Every structure is written in C-alpha cells, then in structure tokens.
Amino acid sequence: MSMTDIRSDIQTLLPTGYFSAVLTSTKLLALINEAQRWVCRGTWINPEGRRQNYNFDWLKRECTLSTVDEHQRYALPAGDTDDAGGVRVWRFKEEISTELLDYQSHRRPLTRTYKEAIENDPTFADTSATGCPRAYVIDHNNIWLYPKPDHGHNNDVAWTINMEYYGYLPDLSDADPSNYLTAQCPEILKCKGLAGAYEVGHDYDSVGYWASKASELLIELVNEDMSAVNSGIETGMVPILGNALGYCPTGNPVIHTTGGYAD
Numbered sequence: 001m002s003m004t005d006i007r008s009d010i011q012t013l014l015p016t017g018y019f020s021a022v023l024t025s026t027k028l029l030a031l032i033n034e035a036q037r038w039v040c041r042g043t044w045i046n047p048e049g050r051r052q053n054y055n056f057d058w059l060k061r062e063c064t065l066s067t068v069d070e071h072q073r074y075a076l077p078a079g080d081t082d083d084a085g086g087v088r089v090w091r092f093k094e095e096i097s098t099e100l101l102d103y104q105s106h107r108r109p110l111t112r113t114y115k116e117a118i119e120n121d122p123t124f125a126d127t128s129a130t131g132c133p134r135a136y137v138i139d140h141n142n143i144w145l146y147p148k149p150d151h152g153h154n155n156d157v158a159w160t161i162n163m164e165y166y167g168y169l170p171d172l173s174d175a176d177p178s179n180y181l182t183a184q185c186p187e188i189l190k191c192k193g194l195a196g197a198y199e200v201g202h203d204y205d206s207v208g209y210w211a212s213k214a215s216e217l218l219i220e221l222v223n224e225d226m227s228a229v230n231s232g233i234e235t236g237m238v239p240i241l242g243n244a245l246g247y248c249p250t251g252n253p254v255i256h257t258t259g260g261y262a263d
Contacts, residue, residue, distance in 0.1 A: 001178075001182055001183065001186040002177040002178045002182055003029070003032060003172040003173070003174075003177040003178065003182060003189075004174070004177050005186070006032060006182065006186050006189050006190050006193065007025070007028055007029065007032060007193075009190055010028060010032075010190055010193050010194055010197060011028070013190075013194060014194075014197060018197075018201065022197075022200055022201045023197055023200060027200070028193070028197065029172070029173070029174075031193050031196035031197055031200075032172060032189055032193045033171045033172055034192075034196060035188070035189045035192030035193045035196065035214070036169055036171070036172065036181060036189060037168060038192055038214075039181060039188060039189070039192070039218060039221070040056075040059060040093065040167075040168045040169055041053070041093075042054035042055060042056060042218075042222065044215060044218050044219055044222065045215070054222050054225075055093070055094060055166040056166075056221070056222075056225050057225055057228065057229050058180050058225070059090075059093065059166045059167055059168075059169070060096065060164065060165075060166060060167075061077075061089075061090045061164070061165055061166070061167040062162070062163065062164050062165070063076075063077050063089065063163050063165065064160050064161065064162050064163075065143075065160070065161040065163070066158040066159075066160060066161075067133075067145070067149040067151070067158045067159045067160075067161065068149075068158070069149065069150065069151045069158075070130055070148050070149065070150060071148065071149070072127075072144055072145055072146075072148045072149075073142050073143070073144050074142065074143050074144075074145070074161065075141065075142055076092040076138075076141045076142060076143060076163075076165075077089045077090060077091055077092045077165075077167065078091055078092070078141070079091025079092075079167075079168060079170060088170040088176075090167030090168055090169065090170060091167055091168040091170075092141060092165055092167060093165065093166045093167050093168055094165060094166045095112075095138055095163060095164075095165050095166075096163075096164040096165055096166065097163070097164050098110050098112065098136060098143070098161065098162070098163045098164075099161075099162050100133060100159050100160070100161060100162070101159060101160040101162055102154050102155075102159060103154050103155040103157045103159075108132070108134075108159075110133065110134065110135060110136050111134060111135045111136075112135070112136055112137075112138070113135050113136070113137060113146075114137060115137050115139050115144075118135075118137060118146060127146065128148065129146075129147040129148065130147050130148045130149070130150035131147040131148075131149075131150050131153055132147075132149070132150070132153040132154070133145040133146060133147060133148075133149050133159070134146070134147075143161065143163070145161075169181060185217065185221055187217055188214055188217040188218060188221065191210050191211075191213040191214035191217060192210070192211070192214035194206075194210040195207050195210040195211040195214060198210065
C-alpha cells in the first residue's frame with residue numbers, strides 16, 4: 001500500500017462532505033506524515049500505564065562526516081539533504097554508536113560523555129585543545145569532538161566520523177509515496193491519520209476512538225519488532241522485557257518483574 005492509498009482510504013472513511021469542507025489533500029498528507037513521525041518516536045503506554053520510548057530496528061541508519069581541521073562541532077543529519085547517491089538522509093533521532101576512522105581506515109574508539117561531565121572534568125579543562133579526538137558529546141543535534149581534531153595527528157588528512165543511529169523516516173509525498181511503514185503496517189497510519197482528521201473538525205469522540213486503535217497497533221508493532229530482534233537467541237533463553245542481562249538456571253520457569261532470562 002502507498003500513501004496515496006492510505007489517503008484515499010481515510011477520505012472514504014470520513015463523513016460525506018467532511019473532506020471538502022474541513023480538510024484539503026495537502027492537510028491530509030501533513031496529518032499522515034505527522035502520524036508517521038509519531039510511529040518513529042515510538043512513544044507508547046505499556047500495560048502498567050507507564051510511558052515507554054522504543055527504537056524500531058528498521059529505523060537504524062549510518063552516516064559519515066569528515067572532520068575539519070580544528071573544528072569541534074558537526075551537525076547531525078537533519079533530513080533535508082540527499083547522500084551522494086541521491087537518497088534522502090534520514091533525520092537524526094538517537095545515536096547507537098560512534099567511531100573515528102583515521103587515514104588508514106583504522107578504527108579509533110571514541111568515548112561518549114556529556115556536556116556537564118566535560119565542564120566538570122579537569123581532563124577537559126582546556127576545551128580549545130587540539131589533537132586526536134578521543135571523546136564526544138551529542139548536544140542539540142550536534143556532535144562535539146574533544147579535543148578538537150588536529151589533522152597533523154592524522155597524516156594531515158581528515159578523520160571520518162562514522163555513526164550508527166536511529167532516524168526518522170523521510171516524509172511521504174506524491175513523488176515518494178511508499179516506504180517500510182506503508183508496506184508493513186499501513187493501518188497504523190490510517191488510524192492515526194483519521195484521529196488527526198477528526199481533531200481538525202473538533203470531533204473528539206472520533207479522535208479518541210481512532211487514536212486508541214492506532215495505539216493498539218503501535219504496541220503490536222513494537223512487540224513484532226522485539227520478537228524479530230530477539231529471535232536469534234539460543235533456544236531456551238528467552239529475554240524478559242525490560243532487561244538484557246542476567247540468567248536463570250535450568251529448571252522450573254521463573255518470572256521476574258524486573259527482567260532476566262527464563263528457561
């Protein structure tokens with residue numbers, strides 16, 4: 001299914017005359033893209049009533065940046081440019097891992113720290129120092145390297161910053177109407193889009209109905225993704241939601257509320 005199909009289905013489900021009187025095609029497309037960003041954010045309420053944030057495995061991306069001599073700050077992907085192959089670079093959501101590649105393509109580990117830690121760590125007393133970067137900070141969609149890269153420490157050439165991250169799907173459009181989400185779970189965009197459409201018309205009973213259905217589909221999508229990610233675990237070692245460490249000896253099944261493994 002494509003965005004065009006989803007938009008048509010939403011129009012069909014709306015009351016007669018609602019689309020022409022309250023919504024335009026452009027507004028409906030904006031609502032579908034808003035629904036897509038909501039899915040990518042992965043914010044949902046778990047069965048215990050607690051808010052959770054989830055990163056889908058299919059949102060993993062990779063980007064590379066070249067250092068500029070003695071330049072400390074580099075912008076993370078904003079989703080408004082294409083790569084060398086003309087493919088849209090996904091907007092940055094959350095970092096997974098970052099490393100530095102030198103002029104011989106050797107990997108140099110980088111340690112992530114935080115702005116407050118930099119300010120209070122005597123190791124970084126001189127934040128204008130130059131050399132081979134060994135630490136970084138992610139702050140306001142920028143990555144900051146410490147110390148500043150001095151290309152003299154890298155055979156007078158730039159280092160490559162290699163980052164794996166979770167991103168946001170590029171907005172759908174008439175020119176690019178399909179992606180992973182429209183193919184795998186179009187109903188979630190349809191339900192969330194309908195909730196947005198009814199909110200425009202202040203029909204809050206209908207908003208609640210369709211928003212609830214969208215939330216149910218989001219939880220199903222999270223569970224499916226978790227199952228796929230964890231499917232390679234050795235038989236008999238089943239992870240409990242909420243923890244990735246610990247084990248349970250063979251024997252009777254054990255259920256932990258805080259996580260662990262159960263045989």
